[in-house]
Amino acid sequence: QVQDVARVCNAVARGDLSQKITVPVQGMVMIQLKDVINAMVDKLGQFAKEVTRVSQEVGTEGYVFLTYAISARRYARDDTMAELPTHVRSIAKVTKAVALGDLSKQIEVDARGEILELKNTVNGMVVRLRALTAEVTRVTMEVGSKGQLGGQAHVPDVEGVWQELMRNVNRMCSSLTDQVRSIAKVTTAIARGDLTQKIDVEVEVEGEMLTLKRTVNSMVDQLSAFASEVTRVALEVGTQGILGGQARVEGVQGTWADLTRNVNKMATNLTDQVRSISEVTKA
Structure with missing residues (x-):
C-alpha cells in the first residue's frame, strides 16, 4: 500500500x-x-x-x-486569465478606432503588469496623435484658409515619424510664408512705383511658385524698362527739345505695348508738328 x-x-x-x-x-x-x-x-x-x-x-x-x-x-490564475479577453478586446477596439481615424477612444479597463504598460502606451499614443492632428489642422487652416502666415505646429514629446511629419508641415508653412511675403513685398513696391525690388533669390522655390517668381521678376524688369524708356522720351522731347525720340521696350504686351505705342505716337506727332512750324517760321 x-x-x-x-x-x-x-x-x-x-x-x-x-x-x-x-x-x-x-x-x-x-x-x-x-x-x-x-x-x-x-x-x-x-x-x-x-x-x-x-x-x-x-x-x-x-x-x-x-x-x-x-x-x-478555481485556481489562483483563473481570475487573471479571465480578464485577458476584456483587455484584448479593449485594446483592439481602440487601435481599430485609431486606424479608422477616430482618436476619441481610450483603453479604460483596469489592468496590471505588462497589460498596464501596454494600456498606458496605447493611450499615450492616442493622446499624442490627437495633439498632433489638432496642431496640424490648426496650422493648415490658418495658412491655407484664413491666410494667417507664420504659424507653426508645436507638439511636445513626439518622436520618429510623427516628429518628422510635424517638421515637414512646419517647413512647408515656413517656406510658403517666406514665398508669399516676398511676392507681396515686390508687388506692394510696384504699386508704390518702386521698381527696384525683386523676389529674393534666398527664397528657394520650385514648381508653380518658381514660375510665379520668374513672372513677377520679369514683370518688374519690363516695367522698369518701360518706365525708363517713357521717361527718356518724355525728357528728350518735353524738356531737352530733342525731337524724333522713340521708346523701345522689348517683350511688352497688352496695355504696356499700347501705352508704348501711344507715347511714341505722341512723340512723333509732336515732332512733326514742331518741325512743320519750324519750317514755316523759317520760310
Missing part, C-alpha cells in the same frame, strides 16, 4: 498525471489517503488540460472569448 502511494506521488512530482493508486487498501486512514491522492491527480490533470487549452487558444489561435470552467475548484 505505502509503495503504491509513493509510486503515484513520485509520478505526480515528475509531471506524470496518468498514475493512480489502484491496489486495495485497508484501514480508514489509508482509504482516505487513497481517495485524496486519486482526486488530486484528477484535478491536477483537469487543471493542466484547461491551462494548456487556454494558452493555445489565446496565444496561438487568437481566441479571446473563452470561459474557464474547472468545476472542482
Whole structure:
C-alpha cells in the first residue's frame, strides 16, 4: 500500500498525471489517503488540460472569448486569465478606432503588469496623435484658409515619424510664408512705383511658385524698362527739345505695348508738328 502511494506521488512530482493508486487498501486512514491522492491527480490533470487549452487558444489561435470552467475548484490564475479577453478586446477596439481615424477612444479597463504598460502606451499614443492632428489642422487652416502666415505646429514629446511629419508641415508653412511675403513685398513696391525690388533669390522655390517668381521678376524688369524708356522720351522731347525720340521696350504686351505705342505716337506727332512750324517760321 505505502509503495503504491509513493509510486503515484513520485509520478505526480515528475509531471506524470496518468498514475493512480489502484491496489486495495485497508484501514480508514489509508482509504482516505487513497481517495485524496486519486482526486488530486484528477484535478491536477483537469487543471493542466484547461491551462494548456487556454494558452493555445489565446496565444496561438487568437481566441479571446473563452470561459474557464474547472468545476472542482478555481485556481489562483483563473481570475487573471479571465480578464485577458476584456483587455484584448479593449485594446483592439481602440487601435481599430485609431486606424479608422477616430482618436476619441481610450483603453479604460483596469489592468496590471505588462497589460498596464501596454494600456498606458496605447493611450499615450492616442493622446499624442490627437495633439498632433489638432496642431496640424490648426496650422493648415490658418495658412491655407484664413491666410494667417507664420504659424507653426508645436507638439511636445513626439518622436520618429510623427516628429518628422510635424517638421515637414512646419517647413512647408515656413517656406510658403517666406514665398508669399516676398511676392507681396515686390508687388506692394510696384504699386508704390518702386521698381527696384525683386523676389529674393534666398527664397528657394520650385514648381508653380518658381514660375510665379520668374513672372513677377520679369514683370518688374519690363516695367522698369518701360518706365525708363517713357521717361527718356518724355525728357528728350518735353524738356531737352530733342525731337524724333522713340521708346523701345522689348517683350511688352497688352496695355504696356499700347501705352508704348501711344507715347511714341505722341512723340512723333509732336515732332512733326514742331518741325512743320519750324519750317514755316523759317520760310
